[in-house]
Amino acid sequence: MPDHLSTLVNSCLLPAYGGATPADWLKREIDDGLAGIVLYGANLGLLDGRLRELVTGPLRAHRSDLVIALDEEGGDITRAEYHRGSNYPGALALGVVDDVELTGRVGAAVAADLIEAGISVNLAPCLEICPGTDLPVFGTRSFGADPARVAAHARAFVEGVQRHGVAATAKHFPGLGSTRVDSHFELPVVPTPEDRFRARDLVPFAAAVAAGVQAVMTGHVAVPAIDEAPATFSRRFVTDILRGELAFDGVVISDSLDMRSARGTLGFGGAAVRAWAAGVDLMIIGPQDGEQICAEIRESARRAVADGVLSLARLEEAADRVARLRELTGSPVPPDDDLAEVGLTAARRALAVRGAAPRPGERFVVELRPEPGISCGTVPWGLVDALERLGAPAGSVLVEPGTAAGSLAVPDGVPLAVVARTEYADPWQEAVVAALLADRPDAVLVDMGYRDLPVPAGTTVLKTYGAGLVNAVAAAELLLGRRWAGAPRDLPGLA
Template sequence: MPDRLSTLVNSCLLPAYGGAVPADWLKRALDDGLAGIVLYGANLGLLDGRVREVVTGPMRAHRPDLVVALDEEGGDITRAEYHRGSNYPGALALGVVDDVELTERVGSAIAADLIEAGVSVNLAPCLDICPGPELPVFGTRSFGPDPARVAAHARAFVTGVQRHGVAATAKHFPGLGATRVDSHFTLPTVRASEAELRARDLAPFAAAVEAGVQAVMTGHVAVPSFDDAPATFSRRFVTDVLRGELGFDGVVVSDSLDMESARGPLGFGGAAVRAWAAGVDLMVIGPQDGEELCAEIRESARRAVAEGVLPLARLEEAAERVARLRAATAAPVPPGSDLSGTGLAAARRAVAVRGTLPLPEPRFVVEARPEPNISCGTVPWGLTGALDRLGGLAGSLAVPPGTPADALTVPSGTPLAVVARADAPDPWQEALVSGLLARRPDAVLVDMGYRDLPVPAGTTVVKTYGAGLVNAVAAAELLAGRRAEGAPRTWW
């Protein structure tokens, strides 16, 4: 028989499940107050876009106001379009264009897609500021290095998403952009003074709060100038700064507790208790099936309340905030106009040509294929599909990591395009590109990453500022000399 404490804890949890179809235990947990679910690539990659049919429709028939959340940033990070790639450019491309009205339209278009899929909470945008190319962790996920520009686009994206009754989530508070390691694997540290962090990293979050953002996600990051505890477990960051100074009264969401930087020796239960005590409301557990993890967290919370470590009132406060979020997102209103072409229009404005663009001809494409980033997952990306659909592909070669340029057979009489994507310094991609361009100085480099790959003088570079599907289509249009008709999702 469920008890009140179990229901309270459940109402502050966002687990995942294994496979394509939600597990039966989720319905039982929803009956005992579970806040909702997070969808990951491991689920969505199996659905081929049938999110409402397989997942959200049946779940909402059981509990209409549950939270269904996922990461839909656009560009390199998509979940709703995990099966084909995003129909929207990501934050860096939007920051390069620097048109806040365009960013707001993209936010609205993404919200329309999420409403169609039955998703109520978008775990985006990233408000992490990347001060320079030597700090590659967020790369194309960041609107850029300038706090004022990031703040302006934060306000625009949040406004666009939330206009239609989908909640946006400003992440990763207080800012992970100035870090060198991935918090999935180890705890990063920001070595900034308190004054520097306030002026640089907190400004976009202040703008998002002013815009009425409904959720803020904490980052698993240490900032010694503020607190010895990582931000997710820092009462100073969550309660004093975010709530007290910035005035945020919405739901504070944890980044995934399965990350080593959060879970560590505490386990899932210990990490959740520590985060609740700091002021976090809603726990994202991670991509694993959450049945046993939810049980572990409930037991840890029970012990913590009994021992006086976690006040019951703190859980009640968190549950009330989550309930307000559920009510606010239970009846979204789709946009009244067709926004499906917004993403491609934005990607076209972002793509940049450095050098002289050659005349349109069918091209042989060599694509460097680095190991997938854990945040991006295995979303399809690259130039070949888009170029083929526009009639500009003469052949292609996908190159696995570590393959040297001199091991490749490239046709000599056919125009060549080389595709690469690097967020951090990558000696293999740099050597591959260098070797191919030495053999074929007439080749065009299509650079889809955050970091500019070095090229010889005179090389034509098409820079997309992201590897989303629309980024690829925008680049392919330039090489093929013709435009795609309609949004890619209508014909891909």
């Protein structure tokens, strides 16, 4: 039989499930107070866009005020449009345009899509400051390098999302932009002095809190100048700085506890207990099926309370904050404005042409296909599909990692477009691009990544600042000399 402690713990958990549709165990845990779920690419890739029909509709029929959360950053990171690519540019493209009113409209359009899909909490935006291209962990997910600019766009995006009853989440507090390590695999350490860190990395979070952001996600990152403990487990960061100095009174959400930088030797239960004790309210477990993990966490919490390591009052405080979040997001109101084309408008404005403007017309496309990052997943991306839907390319070849440039069959006499996407120095892509441009100096490089690929002087480069569907459509329009009327998701062949 469920008891008070079990229900309290459940009310502070956001597990995932395996497969396309929610498992039966989830409904049992929801009946015992489970806060809700997080949806991942592993679920959404199986749904072919039928998210409300197969997942959120049935879950809300069971319990209407559930937290149903996912990452909808736009650009490279999309979950609601995992089956086709994002209809909105990501943070870096918005920062390049630097129009906060436009960023707010993109946030409102994202909220409209999430309301339609039955999502109540958006695990976005990223508020990382990325000081340079030698720090590629967040890349196109960051609004940029300037704290004031990142803060302004963070505020605009948060206000745009939350104006319509969807909660935004400022992440990953206190900021991982100055790291070279992905926290999925090991603990990043930021060696910045405290005064510099406060003047740079904390500025966007202060702006988001001032804008009324309803959730803040902790990052698994250590800043030794402030605390040796990772932020998710740091009372100094969560309670003293975020709650005390920044006066945040919403829900503090952990980044996924399945990451090596969090779970480590503690296990899920130990990590959750340590995070609750630091002041975190709501635990994201990770993309694994969570039935056994939830049971492990409940048992660890029971032992911690019995041993005096974790107080019942701390869990009750966390549960109260989560309950308030559920109430605040229980009655979303879609925007009245027609925002269908705002994403494409933003992507067009972000698109940069370096060198001579390309002459419009069909092109043979050589598209390099590096392995996707763990955060992006297997979202469709690239130029070929967008060109095909706007007017077929003259042919294409998709190039897998490790392929030698000399082995590519590229026809003569046909204009050439080369597509690449790098977040960090990638010798393979650099070598292939260099060889292709040496052989075909008239080629256009469509650079969809964060880091600029080195090219010879005079090369025409289209820089999209992201690899979302909308970024590809903006580049395809310029190459073909024709515009699509409507939203990218309405292109022929896109469900």
